Amino acid sequence: MTPAPIAVALDAPDLETAARWASLVTPHVSTVKVGLELYLRYGPDVIASVRGASGVRVFLDLKLHDIPNTVAGATRAVARLRPAILTVHAAGGPAMIQAAVEAAPHTKIAAVTVLTSLSAADLAAIGVEGTPEDAVRRMAVMSVEAGATALVCSPHEVAAVRAAVGPSITLITPGVRPAGADSQDQARVATPEQALADGADLLVIGRPITASPDPGATAASIAASLRRS
Numbered sequence: 001m002t003p004a005p006i007a008v009a010l011d012a013p014d015l016e017t018a019a020r021w022a023s024l025v026t027p028h029v030s031t032v033k034v035g036l037e038l039y040l041r042y043g044p045d046v047i048a049s050v051r052g053a054s055g056v057r058v059f060l061d062l063k064l065h066d067i068p069n070t071v072a073g074a075t076r077a078v079a080r081l082r083p084a085i086l087t088v089h090a091a092g093g094p095a096m097i098q099a100a101v102e103a104a105p106h107t108k109i110a111a112v113t114v115l116t117s118l119s120a121a122d123l124a125a126i127g128v129e130g131t132p133e134d135a136v137r138r139m140a141v142m143s144v145e146a147g148a149t150a151l152v153c154s155p156h157e158v159a160a161v162r163a164a165v166g167p168s169i170t171l172i173t174p175g176v177r178p179a180g181a182d183s184q185d186q187a188r189v190a191t192p193e194q195a196l197a198d199g200a201d202l203l204v205i206g207r208p209i210t211a212s213p214d215p216g217a218t219a220a221s222i223a224a225s226l227r228r229s
């Protein structure tokens with residue numbers, strides 16, 4: 001069976017746990033995601049550990065955000081690990097996004113628009129004007145014009161972003177919670193079925209899978225529910 005379009009966020013405190021989660025979920029999902037917690041602790045070695053024997057796609061979520069020259073150097077430093085996807089913050093602006101794209105020709109650069117943990121009130125507090133959807137759409141269009149071929153947004157904005165950027169851009173949505181699950185620190189959430197129906201290409205799901213008693217079975221069950229929807 002084709003693995004489901006899910007990136008499991010391996011936000012684990014240690015490498016053994018991350019590698020175990022990766023091996024449990026990889027028969028069912030297309031991608032595993034390595035973020036700051038693991039990468040800052042273990043560095044590049046973590047990529048080979050979670051890739052394991054299966055050779056699953058690795059999404060490196062470092063959310064780079066600095067001046068263009070620094071982001072170009074950081075992107076080059078990790079491009080040799082050949083992650084399928086690397087994140088940068090859209091708020092770094094077009095020159096920074098373009099620098100990342102040029103530094104990693106074999107990796108999809110995904111621009112993170114507005115973090116899914118931010119509410120409308122949080123956006124106002126940091127001085128971003130308009131609704132979250134307006135801000136996400138603005139940043140999405142700017143990022144694609146700068147060369148990003150993937151975008152990260154919440155399921156709430158994915159339909160509007162799809163309409164704005166067209167079919168060829170990969171849309172990635174964290175903030176995904178199966179019906180009835182706790183949203184925890186996420187502010188803009190929807191179910192996996194809804195996110196996919198609204199146009200997402202890849203769903204990022206962490207704790208609903210990794211904190212469950214049986215991550216492999218939970219990943220399989222979410223994957224099956226997507227096939228039925």
Ligand SMILES: O=C(O)c1cc(=O)[nH]c(=O)n1[C@@H]1O[C@H](COP(=O)(O)O)[C@@H](O)[C@H]1O
Pocket residue numbers: 009011035061063087112114115116117152153174175176184186204205206207208
């Ligand atoms: O870039 C990301 O992956 C990301 C962007 C965003 O706006 N919100 C967001 O939650 N994420 C990541 O997606 C994952 C969500 O994990 P859970 O909330 O446990 O499902 C975490 O690893 C976050 O770092």
